Amino acid sequence: xxxxxxxxxxxxxxxxxxxxxxxxxxxxxxxxxxxxxxxxxxxxxxxxxxxxxxxxxxxxxxxxxxxxxxxxxxxxxxxxxxxxxxxxxxxxxxxxxxxxxxxxxxxxxxxxxxxxxxxxxxxxxxxxxxxxxxxxxxxxxxxxxxxxxxxxxxxxxxxxxxxxxxxxxxxxxxxxxxxxxxxxxxxxxxxxxxxxxxxxxxxxxxxxxxxxxxxxxxxxxxxxxxxxxxxxxxxxxxxxxxxxxxxxxxxxxxxxxxxxxxxxxxxxxxxxxxxxxxxxxxxxxxxxxxxxxxxxxxxxxxxxxxxxxxxxxxxxxxxxxxxxxxxxxxxxxxxxxxxxxxxxxxxxxxxxxxxxxxxxxxxxxxxxxxxxxxxxxxxxxxxxxxxxxxxxxxxxxxxxxxxxxxxxxxxxxxxxxxxxxxxxxxxxxxxxxxxxxxxxxxxxxxxxxxxxxxxxxxxxxxxxxxxxxxxxxxxxxxxxxxxxxxxxxxxxxxxxxxxxxxxxxxxxxxxxxxxxxxxxxxxx
Amino acid sequence: xxxxxxxxxxxxxxxxxxxxxxxxxxxxxxxxxxxxxxxxxxxxxxxxxxxxxxxxxxxxxxxxxxxxxxxxxxxxxxxxxxxxxxxxxxxxxxxxxxxxxxxxxxxxxxxxxxxxxxxxxxxxxxxxxxxxxxxxxxxxxxxxxxxxxxxxxxxxxxxxxxxxxxxxxxxxxxxxxxxxxxxx
Numbered sequence: 001x002x003x004x005x006x007x008x009x010x011x012x013x014x015x016x017x018x019x020x021x022x023x024x025x026x027x028x029x030x031x032x033x034x035x036x037x038x039x040x041x042x043x044x045x046x047x048x049x050x051x052x053x054x055x056x057x058x059x060x061x062x063x064x065x066x067x068x069x070x071x072x073x074x075x076x077x078x079x080x081x082x083x084x085x086x087x088x089x090x091x092x093x094x095x096x097x098x099x100x101x102x103x104x105x106x107x108x109x110x111x112x113x114x115x116x117x118x119x120x121x122x123x124x125x126x127x128x129x130x131x132x133x134x135x136x137x138x139x140x141x142x143x144x145x146x147x148x149x150x151x152x153x154x155x156x157x158x159x160x161x162x163x164x165x166x167x168x169x170x171x172x173x174x175x176x177x178x179x180x181x182x183x184x185x186x187x188x189x190x191x192x193x194x195x196x197x198x199x200x201x202x203x204x205x206x207x208x209x210x211x212x213x214x215x216x217x218x219x220x221x222x223x224x225x226x227x228x229x230x231x232x233x234x235x236x237x238x239x240x241x242x243x244x245x246x247x248x249x250x251x252x253x254x255x256x257x258x259x260x261x262x263x264x265x266x267x268x269x270x271x272x273x274x275x276x277x278x279x280x281x282x283x284x285x286x287x288x289x290x291x292x293x294x295x296x297x298x299x300x301x302x303x304x305x306x307x308x309x310x311x312x313x314x315x316x317x318x319x320x321x322x323x324x325x326x327x328x329x330x331x332x333x334x335x336x337x338x339x340x341x342x343x344x345x346x347x348x349x350x351x352x353x354x355x356x357x358x359x360x361x362x363x364x365x366x367x368x369x370x371x372x373x374x375x376x377x378x379x380x381x382x383x384x385x386x387x388x389x390x391x392x393x394x395x396x397x398x399x400x401x402x403x404x405x406x407x408x409x410x411x412x413x414x415x416x417x418x419x420x421x422x423x424x425x426x427x428x429x430x431x432x433x434x435x436x437x438x439x440x441x442x443x444x445x446x447x448x449x450x451x452x453x454x455x456x457x458x459x460x461x462x463x464x465x466x467x468x469x470x471x472x473x474x475x476x477x478x479x480x481x482x483x484x485x486x487x488x489x490x491x492x493x494x495x496x497x498x499x500x501x502x503x504x505x506x507x508x509x510x511x512x513x514x515x516x517x518x519x520x521x522x523x524x
Numbered sequence: 525x526x527x528x529x530x531x532x533x534x535x536x537x538x539x540x541x542x543x544x545x546x547x548x549x550x551x552x553x554x555x556x557x558x559x560x561x562x563x564x565x566x567x568x569x570x571x572x573x574x575x576x577x578x579x580x581x582x583x584x585x586x587x588x589x590x591x592x593x594x595x596x597x598x599x600x601x602x603x604x605x606x607x608x609x610x611x612x613x614x615x616x617x618x619x620x621x622x623x624x625x626x627x628x629x630x631x632x633x634x635x636x637x638x639x640x641x642x643x644x645x646x647x648x649x650x651x652x653x654x655x656x657x658x659x660x661x662x663x664x665x666x667x668x669x670x671x672x673x674x675x676x677x678x679x680x681x682x683x684x685x686x687x688x689x690x691x692x693x694x695x696x697x698x699x700x701x702x703x704x705x706x707x708x
Contacts, residue, residue, distance in 0.1 A: 105531045169542050177534040181527050211542045215549025227598075229637075230554055235596060235694060236637040241557045245549055306644075308564060 004514045020115070023107030024514060025092050030410075031114050032089025033403075037479070039081030039121060040396075044472055046074035051434075051468040054461050057453055067451035068136035069128060075139025076157075079257070080164045081121050083395045087260040088113075088171045090402050091199045093410065095175060097505035097512065098193045100184025100521040105177035113170035120163035127153035138449055140250065143231035143242040147223045154224065158217045165210040172203035172210075179203075184504065186523040190281060193503050197284050198263030201291045205252045205259075208295075213249040216242065240305050247298035255294045258358075258390060259287060261398035262329060265351045267503070268405050269333050272348035273340030274500040279332040286325035286332075293322045303374045312371040319369035323362065330359050345498075346420030350401035353428050354394060361389025364439065379449075382442025388435045400427070400478060407482065408497040412511030413489025419481050427474035433467025573657055574650035574675070581615040582678045585685075589676070592690040593622060601626050601634060601662070603693045606669070614678040617652065622670040622691065626662035633661045636670075636691040645684055648677035659696060 005027065006014040022028060049070050053061050062070070092110065096103055104110050127134035132151035135141065146154060179200045183192070219230040220242075229235025231242045270277045277283065299307060299315045307315075333355050342348070364386040368377055377383060408414050437460035442448075446457045453461065496506045504523065508516045589612060591605035602625040612618045626632055636656040640646050651657075655670035662668060676687075 105527070106535065109535075169538075173535055173538040176538060177531045180534055181530045207538050207542050208545055211544075211546035212549040215546050215553075218546075219550060219554075233639055235692065236639075237554075238557070238561070241554055244557060245553055248549075248553070 021111070023103070023111050025096050025104045025107070025110065026410075026512065026514065028104075028110050028114050029089045029091075029093030032085050032092055035114070035117060036082050036084075036086035036089060039077050039085065040475065041479075042125070043074050043077035043082050044475055046070045046077065047468060048472050050074060051465040053451060054453070055465040056462065057455055057458050059452060062451075064451040065133060065136060068138075068449070069134045071449050072135045072138055072141075073124075073128065076124065076135070077121070078391075079139065079253070080161075081117075083257050083391065083399070084168065085117060086399045087199075087202075087257075087395075088168075090195075090260065090264070090399070090406075091171075091175055094406065094505060095178055095196055095199060096182070097409075097508065097516060098196050098503055099179065099182065099187055100504045100517045100523060101178060101182035102515065102517050104174050105182055106174045109170050110174050113167045113174065116163050117167050120160045120167065123156050123163070124160035127151075127156045130156070140246060141220075142246070143220060143223070143239045147220050147231055150224070155221065158221050161217045162214055165214045168206050168210045172206040175199055175203040176207070184517070184520045184523045190284070191523070193263075194266035194277065194280070194283055195260070195263035198259040198266070198287050201287050202256050202259045205256050205291055205294065209249045209252040209256075212245065213253075216245045216249065219245070240302075243302045243305060244299065247301045248295075250301065251298040252291075252294040254387075254390070255290055257395050259291070261354070261358075261395045262287065264398045264402045264405075265333065265354050268347045268351045268401055269336050269355075270502070271405075271498050271500045272343050272345060272351075273337045274342075275336055275340045276502070277332065278335040278338075279328070282328055283332055286328040289325040290322060293318065293325070297322065300369055300371075300374075303371045304378045316369055316371040320366060323366055326362055330355060330362075345404075345417060346415070346424055347401040347405035349421065349424045349428075350397050350404070353424070354397045354401065357389055357393030357397065357431070361386055361393060364389065377442060379447055380442035381438040381446045381448055384448050385435050385438035385442060388438070392435070393431060397427075403478070403482065405498075406505075407485055408489075408492050409505060409508075409510050409512055411486050411489070412491060412493065413485050414492045414497075415481055415485040415489060419477070419484070423474055423477040423481055426477060427471060430467050430470030430472075430474050434464050434471050435467070437461075437464045437467075573654070574652050579615045579675075579678055581613050583613050585614050585678075586611050587614060587676050587680065587684070588686040589618075589674075590686065590688040591620065591622070592688060594690065594692045596692055596694045599634065599693055599695045600628050601632070601693060602667075603634075603636075603691075612676060614676045614680055617673055617675050619671065619673045622655065622672065623667065624660065624662060624670055624693070625667035626664060629664045630697075631661065631663045632695060632697045633659050635659045635694045635696045637694065639690045639692070641688045641690070642684065645680060645687065648680040648684075649687065649689070650675045650677060656691065 005022075005024070006018040008015050019027065019031065022031075049062065050067065053059070053067055092104065095101075124134075130151075130153045132153060134151070134153055135146070135157045137145040137150060141157075179192070179196060189197075219228070222228040223230055223232055223237070229237035231237050231239050233239060266277055266283060297315055297319045299311060300319045303312055303315070337352075344352075364382070368374055368383065368386060404415060404420055441457055441460050441464070444457065446453055492510055495509055497510060498506075504517075504521060505512075507521065588609055590609040591607065593604045595601065595603055602623070604623055606621045606623050610618060610620060622636075624634070638654075638656050640649055651672065651674045653671060653673040655672060660668070660670060674689075
């Protein structure tokens with residue numbers, strides 16, 4: 001196998017070795033993407049169980065204890081297993097291609113950072129089969145629910161988080177090193193594609209806050225097993241401290257999830273508008289501003305813990321300030337489309353839906369940032385609706401757009417445009433049917449994370465569940481589309497899959513050869 | 525500088541950054557949080573020993589102080605307040621006791637940790653003498669009355685007319701250098 005990677009024709013042993021020992025950024029990107037999709041289906045299955053139980057009031061399918069495990073595992077698997085690895089996969093595939101590098105800067109660390117992930121999730125998922133059940137304290141694992149009152153399996157959960165954190169930190173260091181040291185001659189920082197920019201800022205956020213999460217779970221571990229009292233009021237600690245530490249990680253985390261999504265959309269919208277991105281440098285500065293602000297607003301997740309009024313006001317105003325750089329971005333995307341010669345292929349449809357629905361989610365975020373009003377919204381389905389509009393219609397829609405956009409470059413086959421568009425509309429309609437009613441439920445006072453609800457919430461819950469099933473079906477269609485494209489798609493060899501596309505990734509042949517840019521390209 | 529060397533620099537710097545943030549979360553955040561709560565009086569932690577100053581006793585007000593005791597999970601002693609609650613006037617020093625009984629066959633040392641509710645009035649609850657200021661050794665089978673003298677500050681906000689003081693007792697025998705010597 002001197003020329004290129006082992007295939008199944010070389011025997012399964014060589015084929016498995018290729019994937020296990022690979023240091024090729026494209027292989028590792030592919031592994032990340034498939035792994036995250038598997039986790040997406042797993043987390044989605046948990047969501048289907050949740051929505052099936054909530055289809056009607058009363059308990060029909062599962063026990064309440066298991067429901068709590070489902071909400072917890074759904075959140076953990078989706079955040080740490082589906083969305084984050086999906087964007088790391090895109091970064092692995094696309095960053096070297098976009099900056100004209102032959103590979104990532106640290107290929108062996110790249111291999112390690114991927115291959116510890118399946119172990120982390122095997123540990124996490126195995127807790128569901130343990131005595132006492134898996135984590136049941138919500139994905140935010142507030143102490144003392146996650147310490148004093150946690151099931152014994154919490155120790156496995158803690159180690160799984162440690163491993164995920166190590167993986168994310170290694171992946172981020174790799175991205176930072178690649179972008180700083182491996183750019184093609186002539187590619188200055190302010191000429192980098194926006195996807196690269198958003199990812200390098202995300203990587204800095206990850207290096208800064210994943211250790212804080214590791215610290216939080218380490219303190220939990222010590223409280224549970226070694227008699228310390230970081231979060232135990234009885235021993236002189238404070239459970240509210242846990243919430244501060246958690247959200248000091250947790251708020252930057254939501255931007256870790258959304259910034260690469262911004263990057264993807266900033267690549268796709270100019271392509272299908274056949275215009276350069278409007279306000280490139282303001283996009284870069286807005287991204288940096290959002291990243292900076294994310295560190296100083298964390299307590300808006302905990303307005304109801306009994307903060308002094310000055311604290312509430314500070315966190316309220318600081319949070320609202322984030323709407324300014326975010327508004328700059330939305331303005332730039334819309335202005336890029338303005339008077340462009342638009343076409344509406346599947347990636348563009350997902351990107352436009354992203355802009356609309358993400359903005360909608362941003363507005364409900366602004367509502368939640370009003371400290372006085374948050375007393376009513378706190379821990380209701382309004383919050384659930386808000387963060388699904390930004391996480392799903394934000395991160396997942398943009399990830400789906402990225403798959404359709406770059407799939408022809410990855411595998412040299414064109415997806416079926418009709419099937420792509422059908423999948424888009426099913427996803428778009430299903431998503432809105434699932435999550436729009438949750439705003440009404442929340443405003444009417446339905447609390448989140450309960451296995452049952454009052455009869456007055458029955459109708460909208462049924463609607464929401466139907467939408468969730470439709471949206472779940474749309475993901476199976478995505479899987480079908482991707483597999484059909486790889487197996488039976490129309491071969492394409494054009495370097496530029498999309499006529500309006502710009503950037504170094506569109507100067508290599510399709511499918512992208514196993515090794516690209518062995519000599520640095522000239523970038524003007 | 526070669527690409528390898530600059531990669532190494534990025535890795536070393538980032539790992540230092542990550543290790544620094546880990547240390548920040550465990551060793552810096554909890555102390556500054558405690559400091560913040562101490563300065564603002566939030567969090568329900570009562571202060572250290574208080575030297576009584578001459579204040580008038582506000583006989584026009586009555587405040588009920590309730591006492592709660594609990595044991596840390598691994599603590600076998602019997603531990604309870606001798607009175608469930610007292611009614612006091614602000615400014616008046618009041619003595620109450622807690623009862624502790626070491627029911628085990630071993631000499632043990634305990635530490636009691638206070639917490640006050642509502643948690644924004646900790647600054648108005650002064651203790652001039654408290655068993656919680658030092659640890660409590662008890663020989664096997666022994667029992668003791670543990671003394672506490674407190675004064676409610678006359679500046680206690682008008683809206684507050686009852687307080688609850690809670691003690692949780694911890695087994696610190698392992699952490700104490702020589703429990704037997706302390707008993708002598």
